Amino acid sequence: MRNISRRTAVAGLASTTAAMAFQPAAFAAAKKIYDLVPIKVADGIWMIEGATEYFTQDNGGAIVNCTLIETSAGLVVIDTGPSLRYGVALRNAIAQLSTLGVAAVINTHHHPDHFFGNQVFNQIPIYALEETRKLAETEGDAFSDNMYRLLGDWMRGTEVTPPNKAIASSSLSIGEREFLIYPLEGHTSSDLAILDKKTGTLIAGDLAFLDRAPTTPHANIAKWKESLQQLKAVDAAGIVPGHGIFDRAGNSLNQTTAYLEWLDQSLRTSVTEGLDMVEALESSIPEEFLAMGAMPQEFQRSVAHLYPDLEREILPLTNR
Amino acid sequence: MQKLIIGIAASLFSTIALAGDDTRVVLDDPLKTGIFSYHQKLILGDPARIRFDDRVVVKAPASAEDSLNVPVLVDATAIPNVKRIVMFVDYGPIPKILTFYPEKADAKLSFRFKIDQATPVRAAVETRDGAWHVGHTIIDAAGGGCTAPALAYASDDWEEELGKVHASIWPDRGRVRMVVDHPMDTGLAGDIPVFIIENLQLDDSSGTKLARIELHEPVNEDPAFTLYFAKGKLKDQIRIHGRDNNGNEIDAIARAPVTQ
Ligand SMILES: [Zn+2]
Numbered sequence: 254m255r256n257i258s259r260r261t262a263v264a265g266l267a268s269t270t271a272a273m274a275f276q277p278a279a280f281a282a283a284k285k286i287y288d289l290v291p292i293k294v295a296d297g298i299w300m301i302e303g304a305t306e307y308f309t310q311d312n313g314g315a316i317v318n319c320t321l322i323e324t325s326a327g328l329v330v331i332d333t334g335p336s337l338r339y340g341v342a343l344r345n346a347i348a349q350l351s352t353l354g355v356a357a358v359i360n361t362h363h364h365p366d367h368f369f370g371n372q373v374f375n376q377i378p379i380y381a382l383e384e385t386r387k388l389a390e391t392e393g394d395a396f397s398d399n400m401y402r403l404l405g406d407w408m409r410g411t412e413v414t415p416p417n418k419a420i421a422s423s424s425l426s427i428g429e430r431e432f433l434i435y436p437l438e439g440h441t442s443s444d445l446a447i448l449d450k451k452t453g454t455l456i457a458g459d460l461a462f463l464d465r466a467p468t469t470p471h472a473n474i475a476k477w478k479e480s481l482q483q484l485k486a487v488d489a490a491g492i493v494p495g496h497g498i499f500d501r502a503g504n505s506l507n508q509t510t511a512y513l514e515w516l517d518q519s520l521r522t523s524v525t526e527g528l529d530m531v532e533a534l535e536s537s538i539p540e541e542f543l544a545m546g547a548m549p550q551e552f553q554r555s556v557a558h559l560y561p562d563l564e565r566e567i568l569p570l571t572n573r
Numbered sequence: 574m575q576k577l578i579i580g581i582a583a584s585l586f587s588t589i590a591l592a593g594d595d596t597r598v599v600l601d602d603p604l605k606t607g608i609f610s611y612h613q614k615l616i617l618g619d620p621a622r623i624r625f626d627d628r629v630v631v632k633a634p635a636s637a638e639d640s641l642n643v644p645v646l647v648d649a650t651a652i653p654n655v656k657r658i659v660m661f662v663d664y665g666p667i668p669k670i671l672t673f674y675p676e677k678a679d680a681k682l683s684f685r686f687k688i689d690q691a692t693p694v695r696a697a698v699e700t701r702d703g704a705w706h707v708g709h710t711i712i713d714a715a716g717g718g719c720t721a722p723a724l725a726y727a728s729d730d731w732e733e734e735l736g737k738v739h740a741s742i743w744p745d746r747g748r749v750r751m752v753v754d755h756p757m758d759t760g761l762a763g764d765i766p767v768f769i770i771e772n773l774q775l776d777d778s779s780g781t782k783l784a785r786i787e788l789h790e791p792v793n794e795d796p797a798f799t800l801y802f803a804k805g806k807l808k809d810q811i812r813i814h815g816r817d818n819n820g821n822e823i824d825a826i827a828r829a830p831v832t833q
Contacts, residue, residue, distance in 0.1 A: 399715050470638075525830070527743050527750035529683030529799040530644035531632050557638035561685075564752050564797065568739035571813070571825040 305546025439477025629708025
């Protein structure tokens with residue numbers, strides 16, 4: 254019932270939009286087709302690179318990196334994109350790479366751009382940390398409502414499909430390939446990073462961003478920085494960040510750490526000066542961070558996510 | 574994208590027609606929501622003098638990231654002799670957010686509120702001669718802010734937190750910032766009755782009233798305000814006091830930070 258009404262809502266939105274005077278050309282021209290091109294980044298590993306933007310009608314939410322890893326049992330797909338339509342496109346792109354099909358899916362965390370393509374893979378194991386599985390179940394519908402609002406027709410037919418298998422061990426073998434499992438937190442309360450032992454490639458999920466502003470709707474900055482320290486110690490040969498290009502030099506870990514440090518300090522300064530959120534939104538952003546994708550929107554979103562808690566922490570209690 | 578959202582909002586609004594043409598002053602609402610005249614009567618009491626006025630500046634993010642905590646800054650300092658500022662939304666189950674009586678403060682206030690759907694937020698400013706000046710901004714939202722239960726109940730000790738005031742004053746910059754712990758239940762979530770702070774007042778240390786705020790259901794959980802004063806008006810401390818609709822008292826003394 255819920256999904257039917259959403260589909261109707263999408264259709265209604267489309268017709269309203271068509272009748273409007275302000276219709277931007279880009280919207281009319283959008284084909285609503287995902288063009289997914291796997292890029293080889295290591296031996297038997299491909300990455301599908303997302304746009305370093307926020308969700309828009311133009312990008313259809315294809316802003317996330319998905320990783321494909323070849324094993325003797327078939328491909329392992331890490332993260333599945335923002336919609337059913339993306340999942341279908343992903344499956345088609347995979348068919349070009351391997352005749353063995355998909356052996357398993359892994360979700361790094363419960364954000365919708367990383368797991369809403371799961372629907373296509375619901376017949377096979379979809380691994381995630383247990384906490385991630387729970388969060389996908391409890392928060393999935395609310396995410397879905399918001400994604401339909403932001404992406405409209407791109408979401409058509411998408412139904413929330415949480416991971417179906419919990420990872421409890423520190424390693425995972427699929428086919429001949431072995432993966433080290435890092436259960437971390439900070440971007441959300443449950444973030445999985447995966448190291449491919451064969452190539453030393455680290456799939457960092459949204460713990461690492463590169464030239465795209467980190468997102469903070471469920472962030473704990475202190476824990477996130479600790480997780481980044483742990484990932485630096487892994488000394489990976491290459492890193493697939495959650496968003497941004499493939500990273501051969503560890504820049505994503507350093508840049509994400511630097512951004513989080515600046516963000517935390519900037520907001521603390523605003524609270525200490527008695528600024529309201531609307532005033533904090535107008536803070537100046539250093540050039541190096543302003544140059545990242547999805548800025549200044551992500552900074553503005555972070556103010557909304559982090560400011561209320563910081564105020565309660567910093568402003569003194571004054572009761573008589 | 575921005576234009577698109579506003580375009581959709583405007584076309585939806587225009588389909589809603591409510592009888593309100595019989596106001597004493599017939600206004601041409603620049604946002605054409607079709608509902609403004611209804612609030613003009615019911616919330617503002619159908620004033621004899623009212624107009625839209627660019628000097629009333631309402632600032633808010635174009636899109637609400639957190640529907641439970643939408644920040645708004647209203648600035649009517651370009652208008653002399655302000656008596657009160659009434660904040661309300663065109664669309665929402667409870668339109669009226671708050672009324673601010675600046676008294677000795679500037680006619681400027683920051684606050685947060687719970688948004689229920691995409692809507693204009695209006696600031697109606699009454700001057701001492703009884704004339705009204707209206708400003709606004711539009712906020713897009715995923716919605717649900719007014720019908721969600723307070724987050725406070727997720728923790729067991731919310732009752733101990735009730736009425737706690739986190740606050741500071743910055744006399745040299747003419748600024749008061751305060752966050753008051755309170756669930757601010759709208760009465761719209763399940764069987765939870767209305768439970769809100771109704772009144773907050775700021776006094777100087779000699780007991781002179783500096784400013785007052787009447788709060789309504791849409792004000793956010795743990796209401797947060799910045800008030801603004803001319804330099805030199807604030808001394809080293811102020812008293813913040815008020816009560817909720819269950820008779821719980823709020824009473825605090827806010828001081829300048831030691832490090833200032
Ligand atoms: Zn994420």
